[in-house]
Amino acid sequence: xxxxxxxxxxxxxxxxxxxxxxxxxxxxxxxxxxxxxxxxxxxxxxxxxxxxxxxxxxxxxxxxxxxxxxxxxxxxxxxxxxxxxxxxxxxxxxxxxxxxxxx
Amino acid sequence: xxxxxxxxxxxxxxxxxxxxxxxxxxxxxxxxxxxxxxxxxx
Amino acid sequence: xxxxxxxxxxxxxxxxxxxxxxxxxxxxxxxxxxxxxxxxxxxxxxxxxxxxxxxxxxxxxxxxxxxxxxxxxxxxxxxxxxxxxxxxxxxxxxxxxxxxxxxxxxxxxxxxxxxxxxxxxxxxxxxxxxxxxxxxxxxxxxxxxxxxxxxxxxxxxxxxxxxxxxxxxxxxxxxxxxxxxxxxxxxxxxxxxxxxxxxxxxxxxxxxxxxxxxxxxxxxxxxxxxxxxxxxxxxxxxxxxxxxxxxxxxxxxxxxxxxxxxxxxxxxxxxxxxxxxxxxxxxxxxxxxxxxxxxxxxxxxxxxxxxxxxxxxxxxxxxxxxxxxxxxxxxxxxxxxxxxxxxxxxxxxxxxxxxxxxxxxxxxxxxxxxxxxxxxxxxxxxxxxxxxxxxxxxxxxxxxxxxxxxxxxxxxxxxxxxxxxxxxxxxxxxxxxxxxxxxxxxxxxxxxxxxxxxxxxxxxxxxxxxxxxxxxxxxxxxxxxxxxxxxx
Numbered sequence: 071x072x073x074x075x076x077x078x079x080x081x082x083x084x085x086x087x088x089x090x091x092x093x094x095x096x097x098x099x100x101x102x103x104x105x106x107x108x109x110x111x112x113x114x115x116x117x118x119x120x121x122x123x124x125x126x127x128x129x130x131x132x133x134x135x136x137x138x139x140x141x142x143x144x145x146x147x148x149x150x151x152x153x154x155x156x157x158x159x160x161x162x163x164x165x166x167x168x169x170x171x172x173x
Numbered sequence: 174x175x176x177x178x179x180x181x182x183x184x185x186x187x188x189x190x191x192x193x194x195x196x197x198x199x200x201x202x203x204x205x206x207x208x209x210x211x212x213x214x215x
Numbered sequence: 216x217x218x219x220x221x222x223x224x225x226x227x228x229x230x231x232x233x234x235x236x237x238x239x240x241x242x243x244x245x246x247x248x249x250x251x252x253x254x255x256x257x258x259x260x261x262x263x264x265x266x267x268x269x270x271x272x273x274x275x276x277x278x279x280x281x282x283x284x285x286x287x288x289x290x291x292x293x294x295x296x297x298x299x300x301x302x303x304x305x306x307x308x309x310x311x312x313x314x315x316x317x318x319x320x321x322x323x324x325x326x327x328x329x330x331x332x333x334x335x336x337x338x339x340x341x342x343x344x345x346x347x348x349x350x351x352x353x354x355x356x357x358x359x360x361x362x363x364x365x366x367x368x369x370x371x372x373x374x375x376x377x378x379x380x381x382x383x384x385x386x387x388x389x390x391x392x393x394x395x396x397x398x399x400x401x402x403x404x405x406x407x408x409x410x411x412x413x414x415x416x417x418x419x420x421x422x423x424x425x426x427x428x429x430x431x432x433x434x435x436x437x438x439x440x441x442x443x444x445x446x447x448x449x450x451x452x453x454x455x456x457x458x459x460x461x462x463x464x465x466x467x468x469x470x471x472x473x474x475x476x477x478x479x480x481x482x483x484x485x486x487x488x489x490x491x492x493x494x495x496x497x498x499x500x501x502x503x504x505x506x507x508x509x510x511x512x513x514x515x516x517x518x519x520x521x522x523x524x525x526x527x528x529x530x531x532x533x534x535x536x537x538x539x540x541x542x543x544x545x546x547x548x549x550x551x552x553x554x555x556x557x558x559x560x561x562x563x564x565x566x567x568x569x570x571x572x573x574x575x576x577x578x579x580x581x582x583x584x585x586x587x588x589x590x591x592x593x594x595x596x597x598x599x600x601x602x603x604x605x606x607x608x609x610x611x612x613x614x615x616x617x618x619x620x621x622x623x624x625x626x627x628x629x630x631x632x633x634x635x636x637x638x639x640x641x642x643x644x645x646x647x648x649x650x651x652x653x654x655x656x657x658x659x660x661x662x663x664x665x666x667x668x669x670x671x672x673x674x675x676x677x678x679x680x681x682x683x684x685x686x687x688x689x690x691x692x693x694x695x696x697x698x699x700x701x702x703x
Contacts, residue, residue, distance in 0.1 A: 071184070075210050078522035079182055082208055091180045091207070094199055096190030098603045102214070102468065106184050118512050131174065133190050133198065141176045143201035146189070150194040150556040156610035157603070157623070158189075187555070187671055188585075188603045193679050194556040211555070211679070213671035214597035215472070215587050215638050 071109045075120035077083070079110060083126050094131045100153055101161045103132060107170040132167040134160045177203030187213045219483035221688060222493075223530040224420030224650040226274055227413040227502060228523045229313040230266070230635070231378035234524050237340040237401060237703040238505030250699070255509060256379065258519045262309045264545075265522060267514030268296030270588045270635035274525065275302030276650050280632035286428035286581040289590055290520060302702065304650035310377055313408070313524070319351040320408040320457055325400055327366055327469050328375075332382040333357025347415040347425055347458040371399040390558070392442040394644075399438075401500040407450055411498030413459040417528035418458060419494065422535075429491035431455045432482055434474035434498045434642045439467075454497055466674040471670035472585075472644045474498070475527070476684040479666075482531040482602035483541035483686075488697045493532045493692035497600040500524025501639045508638070511595025520591045523672035525642040529649060537699045539688045545591070547667070547685030555681030557607050562669050564685040565608065566615070572687075576612045579630065579687070580661040583648035585669060586636045604667075613647040642666035656690045663689040 081093070093110045097103040105115065110128045114121040132140050133151055181204045183195035190198075190211035199206050235241055236255065245252050265271060269290040271279040277299055287293055300307045308316070315336030318326050329639030330338065337355040340348060358366075366376060367384050375383035385404075388395040410433065416427050433451035451465030468478045475498050482494035502524065509519045535542050547568040553559055569576060582605070589599035609626035612618045618626055636643035645666035655661040669681035 071211060073184070075184070075212070076207055078210070079203060079214075082182065083203070086180075091177075092174070093182045093184060094195050096183070096185035096192075096195050097212075097598075098189030098607075099184060099598040101593065101596045102189075102212075102598050106212075110182070111186075116514075118510060119177070134197060136174065138202075141202040142198045146198055146201050149558060150554070151190055151558075152199060152614065153189065153558045153561070154189055155608040156219050156613055156620070157606035162190065179255070187669065188598065188600055188680065189559070189608075190557075191555045192669065194554065196562075201522075211671070211673055213674060214592060214595070215585065215600055215640070 071106055071119065073119040076109065076114060076121040080124060081118045083128070083163045087126055088126065091128060095130060095167065098158050100159060102165045103163050103166050111170045116121050121158065130167055132163055132171050134158065135164050135167065136145045179204045181206045183209040185209070186210045187211055217487050217489055219486040219531055219539050219543070220534040220540045221529060221649060221653050222532045222535070222538050223417050224304055224653055225413050225417035225420065225528045226647070226650060227275060227409060227410055227416060227526045228263055228271055229412070230307060230344065230523050231310050231505070233312050233379070234502065235259060235506040235509070235519060236311065237373065237398065237502060238521070239503040240456070240506060241259070241354065241506040244510065254513055255506070255519065258513055260518045260520070260522055263295065264518065265306055266300060267296050267298035270274055270590070271307060271356065271523065272298050274647060275306060275637040276304035277302040280635060283635055284628070284633045289517070291590065292522070299337050303415065303654070304317060305471070308343065310413065311335050312343065314375065314377070314383060315340040315355045316408040316412055317404055318355045319348060320404060320411055321669040323388065325388060325404065326383060328357040328383040329363050330357035330359055332377060333348040345419045347418050348411070350459060351457060360687070363562050370517065372640040373401060373574055379571055389441070391702055394445045403437045403450070405440045405502040405524055406435045406499030407453050408499070409524045410435060410450065410454040410497045413526040413528040414454055414495065414497050415458045415602055417530050422579040423530060423532065425459040426462050426631045427493050428455065428463040428495050430485060430494045431460060431463050432478040432494060432496045433465065436471070437499065446643035451497065454499065461600040468634050470682055471672055471674065472595060472641050473489050473668040473682050474641050475646045475685050476668035476686065478488060479529060479531065479545055480684060480686050483543055486531055486533060487543060487637060491664040493530065495557060496529045497525045497527065497530065498641050501642070504639050506592060508597065509594035512544065513592035517594055520588070523637050525639045527636050527646060534691050536691055536693045537657055539653055540691050542689060544571065545619065546567065547683070547688050549681065549683035551680065559606060560669070560681065561611050564683045565611065565665065568685060568687070576615060577663045580662055581632070581646040581652070581664045582608060582630050583664060583666045586634045586643045586647050587638050588634045588636060588644065591638050597633070600629065601628065601634040623654040652688060656688065657699040657701050659690065659696060663687060682698050
């Protein structure tokens with residue numbers, strides 16, 4: 071994850087607390103989903119950025135999760151996510167991101 | 174999990190769903206997006 | 216009206232393992248943890264390994280993308296036995312040759328080489344025959360070791376290494392101007408030198424002489440200028456001067472990774488308008504992106520594959536009945552109002568231009584998208600970029616009822632290709648396929664291809680927008696069914 075973006079996320083968490091805060095991801099494959107989910111829960115796995123060793127423990131969700139989808143505007147969802155729903159490995163992505171919420 | 178009323182950090186990706194799209198979608202569910210960004214790996 | 220055609224496509228790769236440390240990511244990481252230097256050095260590839268790496272051989276045309284797709288992964292585990300530094304679309308050069316190119320492209324005595332290395336570098340450049348660089352080869356001279364030592368200890372700059380040993384020095388041009396610091400100048404000069412190499416290849420093997428180039432469009436990602444006009448540009452003329460394009464003028468196009476596709480479309484338009492007869496689009500290597508994903512490579516125990524500077528040159532001119540032609544009636548563009556979400560991006564870049572000329576997605580034989588080598592991106596958790604793009608395109612064809620959902624994989628394998636380009640920003644953006652495409656379209660193996668490039672404008676923090684451009688290249692209708700062989 072971009073180092074400046076890690077700093078921004080860290081700052082948000084530090085200044086306003088993490089109450090009621092969640093992370094929503096839009097990665098197209100399981101590998102990059104894991105990378106970002108890991109960064110905002112356990113810390114930057116590459117140990118390069120401001121979140122290295124900072125376990126924010128934020129609840130992390132993916133835009134492809136059915137529970138997330140059903141809360142969003144259906145037309146908008148189809149416009150922005152419709153193709154990825156067809157092309158991505160949805161089951162694996164959902165399984166990976168869920169694993170970061172159960173630990 | 175209810176998105177409504179949540180503060181959302183949206184981390185999108187160029188090849189997937191970019192940050193501005195995630196923001197629009199989260200807002201359509203009643204969430205407040207406090208940070209939205211798009212990652213580009215290449 | 217003149218029909219514009221792709222008259223030639225050239226590519227070059229410079230293998231520069233000792234320059235990887237000056238990539239943006241390695242520079243920052245090594246400053247943080249000096250112990251990484253040893254790990255990085257140990258994971259660099261030899262010239263032989265980089266040369267025989269199958270994707271590199273695809274880049275210069277010695278192996279087709281189709282043959283690469285059929286090879287076992289990882290590609291690095293099975294070197295190409297018949298690898299050669301010279302291919303039908305260009306060549307690979309080693310680090311000594313690169314230092315020679317750097318010196319011959321240097322108009323301000325910024326590069327100081329050890330005299331022994333300079334002699335080797337001069338011989339190496341002379342050995343690249345034929346080339347358009349000989350008029351400058353005498354510039355490749357060095358200084359005695361003591362003088363280099365004195366300079367390195369008294370001036371601001373960066374040491375240049377070969378096989379781990381200091382063999383040169385890159386000077387800063389101004390002690391208070393970051394835009395003229397040694398790091399930026401090295402980045403810019405590397406872009407110029409490698410662009411000149413690709414341009415030299417295009418002018419040796421293509422149909423026109425240097426004097427016949429009317430306009431040069433540089434599309435690289437470097438930012439040439441001083442403190443008052445960072446990014447001022449025109450590396451186009453700087454590179455053209457090196458190879459003797461004395462009648463050309465030129466400019467640079469800035470559009471992140473999609474700049475080469477913008478450049479090709481503008482080049483074709485200039486030719487079609489009759490303003491310039493021959494326009495050459497060039498792009499040099501991106502030094503900043505060397506070793507960009509080296510941490511992921513170290514972690515995964517694979518070699519550091521971002522060890523090459525890639526460059527390219529495309530000659531655009533009037534159709535000749537053999538070379539493929541640009542369809543300027545179906546240029547795809549990503550407008551400011553268009554969303555950057557893939558469905559709408561591909562609507563703008565693929566569907567709209569096809570619809571405009573009454574074509575279906577399946578009328579395109581092959582799509583060239585972001586052709587980043589997945590073996591470079593996957594170990595860093597960045598996914599397989601071309602595969603993601605091809606699957607998105609296939610999903611679009613499903614939504615359009617052009618194919619069945621079960622045919623997504625077939626669409627990807629038939630109309631796509633594996634990524635084979637180094638992760639050098641503007642280089643992988645569809646255009647690495649043009650050499651193969653020109654050959655296949657001339658040979659009547661394909662009728663029509665589409666090049667689709669995307670740019671991440673938001674990285675510069677000036678807008679949240681993305682960018683993209685696309686064009687169709689097709690067999691010259693006047694060529695009929697007769698296949699034309701492309702000289703190799």
